Amino acid sequence: xxxxxxxxxxxxxxxxxxxxxxxxxxxxxxxxxxxxxxxxxxxxxxxxxxxxxxxxxxxxxxxxxxxxxxxxxxxxxxxxxxxxxxxxxxxxxxxxxxxxxxxxxxxxxxxxxxxxxxxxxxxxxxxxxxxxxxxxxxxxxxxxxxxxxxxxxxxxxxxxxxxxxxxxxxxxxxxxxxxxxxxxxxxxxxxxxxxxxxxxxxxxxxxxxxxxxxxxxxxxxxxxxxxxxxxxxx
Amino acid sequence: xxxxxxxxxxxxxxxxxxxxxxxxxxxxxxxxxxxxxxxxxxxxxxxxxxxxxxxxxxxxxxxxxxxxxxxxxxxxxxxxxxxxxxxxxxxxxxx
Amino acid sequence: xxxxxxxxxxxxxxxxxxxxxxxxxxxxxxxxxxxxxxxxxxxxxxxxxxxxxxxxxxxxxxxxxxxxxxxxxxxxxxxxxxxxxxxxxxxxxxxxxxxxxxxxxxxxxxxxxxxxxxxxxxxxxxxxxxxxxxxxxxxxxxxxxxxxxxxxxxxxxxxxxxxxxxxxxxxxxxxxxxxxxxxxxxxxxxxxxxxxxxxxxxxxxxxxxxxxxxxxxxxxxxxxxxxxxxxxxxxxxxxxxxxxxxxxxxxxxxxxxxxxxxxxxxxxxxxxxxxxxxxxxxxxxxxxxxxxxxxxxxxxxxxxxxxxxxxxxxxx
Numbered sequence: 253x254x255x256x257x258x259x260x261x262x263x264x265x266x267x268x269x270x271x272x273x274x275x276x277x278x279x280x281x282x283x284x285x286x287x288x289x290x291x292x293x294x295x296x297x298x299x300x301x302x303x304x305x306x307x308x309x310x311x312x313x314x315x316x317x318x319x320x321x322x323x324x325x326x327x328x329x330x331x332x333x334x335x336x337x338x339x340x341x342x343x344x345x346x347x348x349x350x351x352x353x354x355x356x357x358x359x360x361x362x363x364x365x366x367x368x369x370x371x372x373x374x375x376x377x378x379x380x381x382x383x384x385x386x387x388x389x390x391x392x393x394x395x396x397x398x399x400x401x402x403x404x405x406x407x408x409x410x411x412x413x414x415x416x417x418x419x420x421x422x423x424x425x426x427x428x429x430x431x432x433x434x435x436x437x438x439x440x441x442x443x444x445x446x447x448x449x450x451x452x453x454x455x456x457x458x459x460x461x462x463x464x465x466x467x468x469x470x471x472x473x474x475x476x477x478x479x480x481x482x483x484x485x486x
Numbered sequence: 487x488x489x490x491x492x493x494x495x496x497x498x499x500x501x502x503x504x505x506x507x508x509x510x511x512x513x514x515x516x517x518x519x520x521x522x523x524x525x526x527x528x529x530x531x532x533x534x535x536x537x538x539x540x541x542x543x544x545x546x547x548x549x550x551x552x553x554x555x556x557x558x559x560x561x562x563x564x565x566x567x568x569x570x571x572x573x574x575x576x577x578x579x580x581x
Numbered sequence: 582x583x584x585x586x587x588x589x590x591x592x593x594x595x596x597x598x599x600x601x602x603x604x605x606x607x608x609x610x611x612x613x614x615x616x617x618x619x620x621x622x623x624x625x626x627x628x629x630x631x632x633x634x635x636x637x638x639x640x641x642x643x644x645x646x647x648x649x650x651x652x653x654x655x656x657x658x659x660x661x662x663x664x665x666x667x668x669x670x671x672x673x674x675x676x677x678x679x680x681x682x683x684x685x686x687x688x689x690x691x692x693x694x695x696x697x698x699x700x701x702x703x704x705x706x707x708x709x710x711x712x713x714x715x716x717x718x719x720x721x722x723x724x725x726x727x728x729x730x731x732x733x734x735x736x737x738x739x740x741x742x743x744x745x746x747x748x749x750x751x752x753x754x755x756x757x758x759x760x761x762x763x764x765x766x767x768x769x770x771x772x773x774x775x776x777x778x779x780x781x782x783x784x785x786x787x788x789x790x791x792x793x794x795x796x797x798x799x800x801x802x803x804x805x806x807x808x809x810x811x812x813x814x815x816x817x818x819x820x821x822x823x824x825x826x827x828x829x830x831x832x833x834x835x836x837x838x839x840x841x842x843x844x845x846x847x848x849x850x851x852x853x854x855x856x857x858x859x860x861x862x863x864x865x866x867x868x869x870x871x872x873x874x875x876x877x878x879x880x881x882x883x884x885x886x887x888x889x890x891x892x893x894x895x896x897x
Contacts, residue, residue: 268643271643271651272643274635274639274659275635275636275639275658276874277878278874278878278881279514279878279881280662280665280669281513281515281520281524281528282881283635283662284524284527284528284531284659285524287662288527290655291652291655294648294651294652295652298649298652301648307648308648311648312646332881378523381519384888385520385885385889388888388891390884392880392884393880393883393884474643476644477644477645481762484762484764484765485761486757486758486761491886492889494670494673511667511670511736511739512670513670516882516885516888517885517889517892528663531659531660531663550609
């Protein structure tokens, strides 16, 4: 697995999921906010995939098993609380990861990370603000937000599995992530989920090309038009 | 206001350093922090700003159009406040 | 402050003089009730159109055939949400609330542009919407930048500035298809065939049947008549279609030397009125999705309002 594919697929897949919100957001202001995040991520994905090859060939012509994104980002949007929980977990990770990569000047990823870390800091801020409002909002929103945090928790362990050739201190990344998330969850009057952060299946997860059932359907939708016209330009 | 009807905020954007904040428009947000973020997303999508103010619309006191005359007309007849009021001999510089 | 009859007459004279002098009317100025009501109706319909108009295009975000196209389309649909927000804000300066306008949209008491009741069946429809639908909208909207009501005119300046990329991306998309494979070319032609006539209907009924036109023109809410703008649009599109290598589906379309304009065939106004009445292919679907999004978002809006009420002092 190459690092560019792992990071690029993460960004591409999450961008796609956020794009599914268009026209469905709970309030118009959030249509704009979610699209901003999706566009930032798509921009990151295009730069990262281009390090590896042709962006469209990689996005549209690979089979499911060749995608290296973590399972967290492919999880369906669910209700707004699920989307925010996914954002909180993932953007907290991405901010720390890009932060480390940006400061490692010799890495090929330093330039893209330096630009992306600012975008991602805003994504985390957005997720944090909504986590606080949903957690400490109404009884219904609190319950929904807690359920979302709980159900996505089992996909968070994979985030800290070392990616080959990335100059990252994974232990520090994990500790930093846990501190950030614990703090936000506590201020939101929510409870940090217990239980395992990874599934019991030893075959592996997203980084090994093992994905969850909804991902195949997502890819089918994303790729079908491109694949229906082999060799065409758009 | 019903439970879900967020209050209105006026948005002022400084387009670049050295310029003052100017009114860009308004938006809805539940509180000031979210108003700032919504304003950032809505009014600076194309890099239009370097600083944003948000103010609850209800906090603005405006002069009334009916008061237009007493408010603004008296200043119209004081031309001596403008530099063009004064005749200066030709050739005098830096004045 | 109470307004007695003679005073109202004087106020109206001030208003009329301002409009006649091409000055802008601002929110706190006195204005005739019918002017206010007409503006609310028009701006709300315009805002609703932006919001409902997100749907047919968002339909293709998840299937966009290249990452470049996907980014462009997402940015465009996002702009439409932004334009809806500018316009709702402009309408709110007239004393109506967004909540009220959305209620009226959801209950069918305020309209949105009928064009969005047509489906996007292929990827080429995204291009046809950009070229023809946005093209027609821009033709309609540019004169509104000089509309007599200040907040509406200012919102439209922002909208028009941002929309200039919308039409170009549509044209470029169709051009790529038209010059692409045979299947792509056919897809582009099919989309233009389906969107051409509905786009012409976007300018509204012919001048002699338009209910609100005369008064709107007098108040400078509207600057040109429906037929005038429609003709301008046709004249612009004909050479553009030629450059695209696509044909416009109208056998009567030809240059009229004498008029200095293109003649074009009769518009099917029965279809227009039927779609307006709710019998278009997507009327129910569009409104249902809008209602559902609003309803399913209620708990989120309530949560944020509850949080703000509890933490008000800390954040204000």
